[in-house]
Amino acid sequence: MSIGANSVEVEDLVKRFGSFTAVNHVTFQARTGEVFGFLGPNGSGKSTTIRILCGLLQPTSGLARVSGIDVAKNPEVVRKNIGYMSQKFSLYNDLTVVENLRFFAGLYGVEGDRLKQRIAWALRMANLEGRESSRTATLPGGWKQRLALGCAVMHQPSVVFLDEPTSGVDPLSRRQFWELIHQMSGEGVTVFVTTHYMDEAEYCNRLALMYRGKLVAFATPSELKRTSMKGDLILLECESLGRAIQLIREIDEVREAAVFGNALHLVMKESSAPIAPLRVHLEAHGIHVTRLEKIRPSLEDAFVALTGHAPEPAAESA
Amino acid sequence: MPNDAIQVRGLSKRFGDLVAVDDLNLEVSAGEIFGLVGPDGAGKTAVLRMMAGIMSADAGAITIAGCDVIRHPEAVKFQISYMPQRFGLYEDLTVDENIRFYADVFRINRQQREQRSVELLRSCEMEDFRQRLAGKLSGGMKQKLGLVCALIHTPKVLLLDEPTNGVDPISRREFWAMLYALAEQGVTILSSTAYLDEAERCNRVALMDRGRLLLCDTPSRLKALIPGAVVAITSPQAREIRDRLSGSEGVSGVVLVGDAVHLFVDDAPRRVPEFRGTLDQEGFSYVEIAQVQPTMEDLFVRTVAGRELAATP
Numbered sequence: 001m002s003i004g005a006n007s008v009e010v011e012d013l014v015k016r017f018g019s020f021t022a023v024n025h026v027t028f029q030a031r032t033g034e035v036f037g038f039l040g041p042n043g044s045g046k047s048t049t050i051r052i053l054c055g056l057l058q059p060t061s062g063l064a065r066v067s068g069i070d071v072a073k074n075p076e077v078v079r080k081n082i083g084y085m086s087q088k089f090s091l092y093n094d095l096t097v098v099e100n101l102r103f104f105a106g107l108y109g110v111e112g113d114r115l116k117q118r119i120a121w122a123l124r125m126a127n128l129e130g131r132e133s134s135r136t137a138t139l140p141g142g143w144k145q146r147l148a149l150g151c152a153v154m155h156q157p158s159v160v161f162l163d164e165p166t167s168g169v170d171p172l173s174r175r176q177f178w179e180l181i182h183q184m185s186g187e188g189v190t191v192f193v194t195t196h197y198m199d200e201a202e203y204c205n206r207l208a209l210m211y212r213g214k215l216v217a218f219a220t221p222s223e224l225k226r227t228s229m230k231g232d233l234i235l236l237e238c239e240s241l242g243r244a245i246q247l248i249r250e251i252d253e254v255r256e257a258a259v260f261g262n263a264l265h266l267v268m269k270e271s272s273a274p275i276a277p278l279r280v281h282l283e284a285h286g287i288h289v290t291r292l293e294k295i296r297p298s299l300e301d302a303f304v305a306l307t308g309h310a311p312e313p314a315a316e317s318a
Numbered sequence: 319m320p321n322d323a324i325q326v327r328g329l330s331k332r333f334g335d336l337v338a339v340d341d342l343n344l345e346v347s348a349g350e351i352f353g354l355v356g357p358d359g360a361g362k363t364a365v366l367r368m369m370a371g372i373m374s375a376d377a378g379a380i381t382i383a384g385c386d387v388i389r390h391p392e393a394v395k396f397q398i399s400y401m402p403q404r405f406g407l408y409e410d411l412t413v414d415e416n417i418r419f420y421a422d423v424f425r426i427n428r429q430q431r432e433q434r435s436v437e438l439l440r441s442c443e444m445e446d447f448r449q450r451l452a453g454k455l456s457g458g459m460k461q462k463l464g465l466v467c468a469l470i471h472t473p474k475v476l477l478l479d480e481p482t483n484g485v486d487p488i489s490r491r492e493f494w495a496m497l498y499a500l501a502e503q504g505v506t507i508l509s510s511t512a513y514l515d516e517a518e519r520c521n522r523v524a525l526m527d528r529g530r531l532l533l534c535d536t537p538s539r540l541k542a543l544i545p546g547a548v549v550a551i552t553s554p555q556a557r558e559i560r561d562r563l564s565g566s567e568g569v570s571g572v573v574l575v576g577d578a579v580h581l582f583v584d585d586a587p588r589r590v591p592e593f594r595g596t597l598d599q600e601g602f603s604y605v606e607i608a609q610v611q612p613t614m615e616d617l618f619v620r621t622v623a624g625r626e627l628a629a630t631p
Contacts, residue, residue: 030420039486040458040486040490041458041486041488042456042457042485042486042489043456043457043471083590087484100597140358140359141358142358157479164484167483167484168403168483168484168512169358169512170356170357170358170512171357171512171513171514171615171618172357172618172619172622173357173358175574175619178574182557196484196485196486196490197488197513198485198515199515199576199615202576202577203574203576203577221576221577222554222577222605239500241502242498242499242502243502258491258495259494259495259498259519260519261522262519262537277469299576300487300515303487303488304487304488304491307488
């Protein structure tokens, strides 16, 4: 398959559990060698979609292809060609680093010289050289995470699915991990990754955003930031934020207001709406405004704009 | 200071050979949101457990809301609430039943409980879910229910251990809105986090590494500690640009932040045109080159990364 072709294709995909539609007519493609971010609130249908793509769940209707293979028709073939890593890492804590690598390689029939090469490669990639015989339980979280990634790709899959791989891992380890992701993508592996952390989503080439089973956005991070906010985003720094937010919500031109650090982020209903009246309103109620300016939306702002208005559905199935 | 809701003096804890907490000193004022930030193994959880009176200290003193936690760990429990990473919700009980359980533990009478739970559930938009089993709530809602249970006895001090791990951005925002509302009511909040954008949301932040407090101040004053200036180059080729400019003259460090690379430089007005020249000449594409305010992530990487690399694992 050539670079630039699609290695994950989803067309009009539907998955129902009883009367609940977890995945509702979803269409997107991930290109070979790209880092594809798959985002959405808890219960938006992300995990269901990933399970279908990994050949673990049958879709109700629609088409899902991974590396050109129809997942519903040939789930076993698909499973041989993909790697999967979840936030739980699923490593054997009682085994050593090398034993874990060997175990996962064995599952995929990697043996002989190739096994030796892959182990050497994985140890180097995960920066675990010298720790071959360490018991996995004794490794810090970030190391386990890199080992889990090594295990997931022992068989050199062309597509790897990472389901919240960095949840609860410290900032430095997360940085190292994202370096690995980009290294793999540089070698032509398609990396399909879910995360709740928008600074990480920024590292993806393209993003698909799910909400209540539907695909609500599919674009690059910068496109999303540019297009998803209908009105301007305003940064407001002032005293007593709690009271200020109440007062701000009384103003018609403001679509929404949220606390952000020691400041408020406001979304105006329209772009280029005048912001001076906000200051006047607050000062009239005795709240001193120290900063009021238009800012560029972050990816988190875009995410919230696309998904945040309705109350959260109480999902039973993710 | 009489206004301190939390006062920690010379706190130390060892596990065998490992010094988990090493001579820690800090004060948190009433109504403050205080962030405890650091990599895995920094000692954040141990500090929180000792503050909550559920782990003994080897040395030092902790005073919370006027209670001596070391001497009277039981007395402090009515003043504080501690939410560990896995808060004990009963999945086969409903939202209401979970709340009732915690109310009973803290000997809250029925009338107070009813009033307080209505108020709390409303503040987190969960009134319609009172009869739902906790096990059937989404991750973000479980987190909010945990907070409701933790607040049922109206504690003066709230201790949170990485409360938003695995929670989506919308639920995180709602969770933080609740924290701000509590702080405005005078509740003191100390929260550990591994996420630096959350540290930006705190009034003050303590940076911990390997049991020690490295830095402690407001996010803006902490960020002002970074020497020189930070130049951000926003580009779809941020990684390539980082590799190209890393080690250039006047550049003491590089950090990827989202779709930009941050360069720590000696002199921004001088280096910005130089960078522009290099990138234009070599055909890199970029959206913007500008001096920016440093982020907590910049600070963290600068402060902790050097220590990390020097250490043998």
